[in-house]
Amino acid sequence: MTEYPDQQIAVALSINGREHRLTFPACATLLDVLRDALALTGAKKGCDMGACGACTVLVDGRRINACLALAAMQDGKEILTIEGLARDGVLHPLQRAFVVHDALQCGYCTPGQIMSAAGLIAEGRASDEASIKEFMSGNLCRCGAYPNIVAAIAAIADAAER
């Protein structure tokens, strides 16, 4: 009989402004807790090792790969996922820009791109196209929507600066 130390841990997660009291294995990633325990499947699992960015969410306003973060370590932090970006059914300006600029094809990398873009703008790194390209390079897109993604982000960053 093989024994594994399946220590369960109780954590309070604040996700999209809502408190969740959850118990899950101490080794569970934030991504797995979001997708499996909470059915928040907007954050995608593309590689499960921090190489594609499809699972990007904001934690206390900073973008992270949810697949590399232990859920248990997010106790008391504010987590924002793609599901929490639109308010009262109204799309966030970034979401609208992605639609209008056709900044998506299959859509699988899209939530990660948008959350990463939200983090990028907050970091003040959306000032020009070169900076957007450089600092969005952790978010892979296999369909090749890159130039439209950059155009969408630039449009919102410009609007935010005006």
Add this chain to the structure above:
Amino acid sequence: MTASDERSPPRIEAALKVTGAARYATETPVEGVLHAALVVAPIASGRVREIDDRQARAVAGVVAVLSHENAPRIAREGVFIALQTPVVHFAGQVVAIVVAETLMQARRGAAVVKVSYEELPAVTAIGQAVDPPFAPRTAGRTATDSRRGDPESALRDAEVTLERRYTTSTNNHLPLEPHAVIAAWQGDELIVHTTSQAVFAHRLAIAECFGLAVDRVRVVSKYLGGGFGTKGGAWLPVLLLGVMTARQIGRPVKLELTRAQMFTLVGRRQETIQQLTLGATRDGRLTAIVHDTLAQTSTYGDYADPVGTPARVLYACANVATSHRLVRVNAPQPNPMRAPGEGPGSFALESALDELAHALGIDPLELRLRNFADHDQHTGLPWSSNGLLECYRVAARSFGWEKRPREIAALRDGRHRLGWGMASACYPVYRMASEAAVRVAPDGSVKVRCGTQDMGTGTYTVLAQLAASILGIPLARVAVELGDTTLPEGPYSGGSIATASFTPAVEEAARQVCRRLAELAADDPDSPLHGLAADRITIADGYLRSENQSEILADLVARAAPEGVEAVARAAPEEKSRHSSYGYGAVFAEVRVDPELGEVRVTRLTAAYATGRILNPLLARSQFIGGLVGGICMALHEDTVMDERLGRVVSDNLADYLIPVHADMPRFDIHLVDEDDPHLGGGIKGIGMLGTVGTAAAIANAVFHATGRRIRDLPIRLERLLPD
């Protein structure tokens, strides 16, 4: 073209995708679902000697361990299904499946399954092959070999000859969404949620493998996170394992591939070694082309990309021979990946033309103009349409090609060298039969139903546009259902086939609905249009009109056909076409090379495409850019590195296997050349593949122009450009 206009509405499903609400296959909630984890072989050739699963079965939550010792026997011609025998063909092959209540438990179980092997000598690279290369039955959909005229004599007599060897690397498709299946049996009925580019083909294969009537199997694929060729036939072997596991255990099972498993279990673009010989006159007219391709296939299946297609059709040349040969390697089975054959084949042909142009002192574009084919010399048929010359003209002008210096390494930007290169592109038009249903509801809304898939190509949107346009209603009033075998049978999504196939079916169904609406109005005493000739009633803007009378479409349906008005239509291509049909393009690349570091950056890509009727220019442009990005990575990045001692994939993750990122993107300048092809039903040529054709050669040619270094082996990495 970022703003949408009437012809270019944004994707109708975009709001679902930008909010995270679109549910992909693995996100389908299924009650009581178990999770499967795969145990794969670390050896490249041999047999499983013994499987000890005692420790795995003792892991908390583990429900079952399947291997060749206890798995049900299933078979399908031409498909290698694991767990049927102890034989191991390649490193990464599935040798056991562990099923548990949670994925974590299944993976724990898989980690402690003890497998011992009897290892056999393996061929792990084309160069190690002992057996001579053999001729496959086909090369893609084309003949293995071709021959016209007398290439040998023509080469002997040619004023100029050029003989070169080009190689392309193994690539993997790697859509961002990993493959997944959730199989749930209910008695003899089965529902399969899966990442499918071909729900009907998958349904048929599953039904036949498990001895079921096709109407007992439902395959669903509503949102697909990319495909590029890996989620059709290549996915079937593992998909079948998922279904088999669920059947064996009697509970729903979810099987998802890890990123690493996507490098071994679901196909690859095969490595090629291409020998290309050109004969020409001194003024650059081709007199002979001989294009011989040697490629890798697996030890258990034959597959050859149609690498020779561009050499057969793209240029006027009386004497052409092409061939495709395969070598068996203990490596995963290759299969079509975006622009299969035409992508790698155009790299060789279009590089060789550039070499010829340089040798003769002729401008590379001028050389191509001198060799334009005014008909298909491979089949002898006339083109249904051929917009290649217009593509050259439009793209060359926009790029500024006339300012290209003939000299090598003449363009500088500080310590960087700039270079300009170009190439032609072609991709054949394929179509298959398709059905589609169009229905107007009593509230005037419309639903289009077609069992095809949208893997990011815009299928949802163009299906809606086609119906909205004929029925004269706003796009917002049209809903689309696809990706489900309960719908009318639609085409698979691959080979640039889908849109060309479903368009005539949807348009015919919509026209039939219009006719019935007109007849309803003419026959209905309560309609203002009563008694008027049905064939003179027009439908637009939500109204039926004739002479000075009109009626709101929704009012008519609600009153005269409260159950709605529906038509189902089928469209199939002509069995034997009297024309040869290809989509065409011309691509121009600018690169910036760091001569000390060997680093290449593509700074500009200008391309023009003539591909028949374009349904949505905004989405078409996006798809062409996607194709061009596929060409950039073929040129500069992608290489599935194999350990030739162990036969394992070394670069089996998205950090080591380079795919282009935001920072690798050039400025794109895309032109869609209008083309009305009267010989194609629906007028559609398909656009998904074409961007990946020619692009790698245009970039390699630009690298030569920048540096004088002719790189004939892809990808062009730093080490290939370092100073000697």
